Amino acid sequence: MEEISSEPILTTLLLVGGIFLVAGYFCASPIRRYLYNRKISSVVEAELTANWKYYDDLLCSYNNYYKRLDAENRTKFITRLLHFQHSKEFEFVQLDAQPEMPVLVSAAAIQLTFGLDHYLLDFFKKIYITECDYYYGLNQTPFQGHVSSQGIYLSWNNFVKGYKFDDDAQNVGLHEMAHALAYTNFVAHEDMDYDFIARFYRFSKTARPIFNHMQMYSDAQMPNDTILDNYAATNYNEFWAVCVETFFEKPGELCEQMPDLYAALSDLLNQNLLESIKN
Structure with a gap:
């Protein structure tokens, strides 16, 4: 009797098994994300109900962009803020953590992305907050903030200054979040917003x-x-980030002096600061 080799059968079983494993991974991943998002949404909803006044008062004190929003958009802003904050791990470098710090840093990201559908900057899991200017790598010039594959870095003293003086087009929070938004869409290719691109x-x-x-x-x-x-x-990366700072902090002057650039930024971010926020 001719002996039947088990090798083709084994190969077939391995191939079929591999297909099921791959299919299982891609099917399970959306399911896991869906379940995670449902869990976070319930946490956010409870937190929003319990602490809306705390967030509203805090943001009104620090962020004039938020202060100009109507009640409906304030609720939308805080909801997005809480989703963003829960999606990140905040690490404080030689700095005592204060409860308002993650809130205000998250608010900078939401301010930038308020007109966009994708606002979580999902590629970035960590945000590092230092006390003041810091040195990074071999650079001899101190940094106020930067973005890399490891995370988003911000210096707290400069961040606060950016919102205290909000008409000088110098805002490290908005600047670095602009870099993070570009990095997410053009470098990391994670949670890409194809309309934004x-x-x-x-x-x-x-x-x-x-x-x-x-x-x-x-x-x-x-x-x-x-x-x-x-x-x-x-x-060009710095040009983009500086445009963002100027758009949010000097919208009237930018529109008057460079109307085409203002219109292009308004279209890109889906926000018109001189009228009302679209949508």
Whole structure:
């Protein structure tokens, strides 16, 4: 009798088993996320009901953007804030943690993304908060904040200053959250917002020529003739972050001096600060 080899059967079983494992992983992952989101949503709803006044008073004290929202949008803002805060681990570096710190840092992210559908910046699991300027890597210049694959980094003294003086287009919270938003969509490719990405390319049709103009002036050591801070000429990533700071802190001046750039940012972020927030 001819002997039947068990090798093809074993190979087939392994292949089928592998298919089921892969299918199980991709099916289970959305289920796990759904169950996790349901759990967090119930926690957020309870926290919102119990502590709405605390969050409302705190944000009104620190964040003029929030203070200008109507009651419905305030509730939407705090709800998003709590979802964002629960999705992150906050680590305090040589700094005593205070309960308002994660709230206010989360508020900066929600302010930036308030007109977007994707606002959790899911790639980033950790946010590091230092007391003041810090050194990073081999750089000899101190940092106020930065974004890397390890997380979002912010210096608390500069963060507070950014919201205390909210009309000078210097806001490290908004600046670093702008970097985090770009990193999520164009580097990490996690929780990508395809509408935002499409609008970003549309934004760049207006923004790139302005950036090139600023770089030309910077290379020639000529005075900057735009409302944007000189730091915007460093590279296009910094240009984007500086645009965000200027959009939120000097919207009227930006619209008057650079109406096309203001319109492009308004379209990109789905917010018009000189009228009402869209949607």
